[in-house]
Amino acid sequence: MKVEGKSVRRYRQISISIVLLLVILILGEVWCSSHWLIVRTYEYQSQKLESGQEINAVVLSDLHDHEFGEENAGLVTKVKEQEPDLILLDGDFLNEDSEDADVPCALIRQLKDVAPVYFSLGNHEVSYIENGHTDLDGQLEATGAVVLDESYEDIEVNGVQLRLGGLYDYAFALDGNDDAKNTPEPVKSFLEDYQNTDQLKLMMAHRPESFCFGNASSVWDVDLVISGHIHGGQVVLPILGGLYGGDQGWFPEYVHGMYQKDNMNIFVTSGLGSYHQLLPRFWNRPEIAMIQIHG
Structure with a gap:
């Protein structure tokens, strides 16, 4: 033995x-x-604000029906602590196969008492509506959000005049060249109308790909595009960064943080959750993003 x-x-x-x-x-x-929620602060400087002027906007995206405590009490508490001037909900707060919109509606009911809430659609809201829930916009607005879908509002925040828009669709033509000059209607008319102002222009666009592909960033006059969708790359690898993201594919360029392309700035939050992914989020904390806009 x-x-x-x-x-x-x-x-x-x-x-x-x-x-x-x-x-x-x-x-x-x-x-x-x-x-494990994390709060990250990002800065955006604009010459359209005078020295000393500041707007603090909380950006949330990609909740995917997840709850941080009962009725998202943990998430609401963290947002309150930031004392935001605006709360921007940038799409995918439910899933395409969700039975109802209870999770985002319960969240909005609480957030509306913190600051004005604006909601733009993500791909899951679009699919949810196509699956027969045609009253989604009305539900979200009834609970206290302003829904921006190929629409905008002119608002004043801390003495700053700004135009806040919402667009899910691509800001260019799917013509093989991604040419923004050939953007199909009605998106083209919306963008032409939207950019016709000297105010600070913010655009909630769930997919960064809506503006980062082709020549959209040089054709359309948007100061800051605010996006999510990529989930920070879902899996974050040391040095290499986010693994995969939407239309950008493997190791996306516009994955998380503040970017500049031509005269356009594009912000991408890593978001709060994910849906049925091949891999779970990894090394990738759920993010509450605070954008400090100042002169």
Whole structure:
């Protein structure tokens, strides 16, 4: 009979311990990437604001029916702590196959008492509506949000006049060249009307691809596009960054943070959750984004 040596048993014990530790760390990080909210602050400077003027806008996106505590109490508390001037809900707050809109409606009811709430549609809201829930816009507005879908509002915040728009569709033609000059109607008419102002122009566009492809960033006069959709790349790898994102494919360029393309600035939040992805969010905390707009 062959007797196993002490060194072999010791090596095996260490190996098993290392594997168990790695499994615990991986599972812990997956949990954190689904439940541990983080607040990040981003700055956007505009010459359209005078020195000393500032607007603080909380941006939330891609909740996907997830709840941070009962009726999202944890999420609401964190948003309140930021004392925002505006709350921008940038799409995918439910799922295309959701039975109802209870989660986003309950969230809006609470957030409307914190600051004015504006909602733009994501791909899941669009599919949800196409699946027969044609009253979604009305439900969201009844609970206290202003829904912006190929529409805009001129508002004043802290003495600053700004135009806030919402657009889900692409701001260019699907003609093989992604040419914004050939943008089909009615999107083209909406954008031409929207940009006809000297005010600060913010555009809620769930997909950054709506403006970062082709020449849209040089054709359309938008100061700051505010997007989500990419989930921060879903899985974040050291050095390489986000793994995959929407129409941009593997290792997307516009994945998380503030970018400049031509004269347009594009902000992308990593969002709060995800849907049926092949991989869970990893190394990718659910994000409450605070954009500080100042002169």
